[in-house]
Amino acid sequence: MAGNVAGQENPYLPQIATIKKIVVETGNIKSFYLVLNDSRHMENFAFEPGQVAQLSLFGVGEATFGLANSPTRRDTLQFSVMKAGEVTSALHELAVGDQIGLRGPLGNWFPYQDMKGKNVVIIGGGIGIAPLRSLIQYMLDTRDDYNEITILYGARSPQDLCYEEDREEWEKRDDVNLILTVDKEFPGWDKRVGFVPTVLKEVAPSPKNAVAVTCGPPIMIKLVLQELEALGFKDDQIITTLEKRMKCGIGKCGRCNIGPKYVCVDGPVFSLAQLKQLPDEL
Numbered sequence: 001m002a003g004n005v006a007g008q009e010n011p012y013l014p015q016i017a018t019i020k021k022i023v024v025e026t027g028n029i030k031s032f033y034l035v036l037n038d039s040r041h042m043e044n045f046a047f048e049p050g051q052v053a054q055l056s057l058f059g060v061g062e063a064t065f066g067l068a069n070s071p072t073r074r075d076t077l078q079f080s081v082m083k084a085g086e087v088t089s090a091l092h093e094l095a096v097g098d099q100i101g102l103r104g105p106l107g108n109w110f111p112y113q114d115m116k117g118k119n120v121v122i123i124g125g126g127i128g129i130a131p132l133r134s135l136i137q138y139m140l141d142t143r144d145d146y147n148e149i150t151i152l153y154g155a156r157s158p159q160d161l162c163y164e165e166d167r168e169e170w171e172k173r174d175d176v177n178l179i180l181t182v183d184k185e186f187p188g189w190d191k192r193v194g195f196v197p198t199v200l201k202e203v204a205p206s207p208k209n210a211v212a213v214t215c216g217p218p219i220m221i222k223l224v225l226q227e228l229e230a231l232g233f234k235d236d237q238i239i240t241t242l243e244k245r246m247k248c249g250i251g252k253c254g255r256c257n258i259g260p261k262y263v264c265v266d267g268p269v270f271s272l273a274q275l276k277q278l279p280d281e282l
């Protein structure tokens with residue numbers, strides 16, 4: 001249930017998780033593969049694509065991250081962390097076998113049930129691909145439920161693209177249209193060049209029977225929303241996530257509210273139609 005913390009009587013109390021694997025994705029992004037120490041809680045950790053969790057380092061602090069793997073591939077709980085400040089830098093220092101705190105799953109999720117039978121256009125930039133990867137993996141594992149799947153994913157440079165193994169899988173499949181782009185030309189790069197919103201305009205996916213889901217830096221999201229509207233996507237065909245800073249994660253502290261909505265329980269996933277009903281505080 002949105003806003004609940006699985007297996008926890010006290011929702012502020014983190015569960016202890018052990019790092020089983022670390023993948024260095026880029027110069028400033030690492031993926032952490034975690035398993036909850038309590039096997040019963042690990043088995044009962046029911047999450048949905050788009051939900052988040054609070055990861056904590058004792059004596060350092062707590063920060064919010066999207067679950068980056070699909071619940072259909074849940075032998076570990078995966079988080080991709082970009083180095084930004086105190087907590088994320090400390091996380092980057094950890095090694096396999098180290099223990100951290102985890103509170104979650106928190107928040108709502110991508111409306112993947114409503115997307116069944118539709119063409120799905122995924123638009124990700126930078127670390128914003130993390131929660132989208134969960135949705136992509138989910139749709140690929142239930143492929144028959146969805147129509148065409150287009151993935152537009154951009155980063156600054158080829159070295160800034162995450163999830164090499166997933167990209168290879170997506171590239172090989174003939175039921176996925178993968179479009180990769182980087183901001184400028186790089187030696188050896190033979191794919192697209194250009195910012196994500198510009199490439200979206202060039203690719204021009206049809207809004208007919210389609211849903212677009214986007215996550216990335218705020219400026220990218222702003223321009224992507226404009227492009228999607230220009231392409232004819234209606235407000236309820238556009239889904240995005242908000243990165244509003246969180247504290248409690250369970251609708252109690254008021255840290256994350258936008259007007260009457262708490263991003264931690266009513267979000268982080270919103271349709272553009274829902275966003276347009278919120279006060280302009282972003």
Ligand SMILES: Cc1cc2nc3c(=O)[nH]c(=O)nc-3n(C[C@H](O)[C@H](O)[C@H](O)COP(=O)(O)OP(=O)(O)OC[C@H]3O[C@@H](n4cnc5c(N)ncnc54)[C@H](O)[C@@H]3O)c2cc1C
Binds near residue numbers: 082
């Ligand atoms: C719903 C949600 C999902 C997220 N998912 C991911 C994810 O999957 N992977 C990931 O790497 N990051 C994600 N983030 C961002 C992540 O929570 C922050 O990068 C992290 O909190 C930074 O913590 P820190 O202690 O390292 O940085 P701090 O020391 O707290 O801050 C470093 C700098 O970054 C700024 N900052 C930190 N967090 C934010 C924020 N959320 N918005 C704007 N400015 C901020 C601070 O003001 C400061 O300037 C998500 C955030 C939210 C709210």
Ligand code: FES
Binds near residue numbers: 255
């Ligand atoms: S983070 Fe406390 S109310 Fe949302």
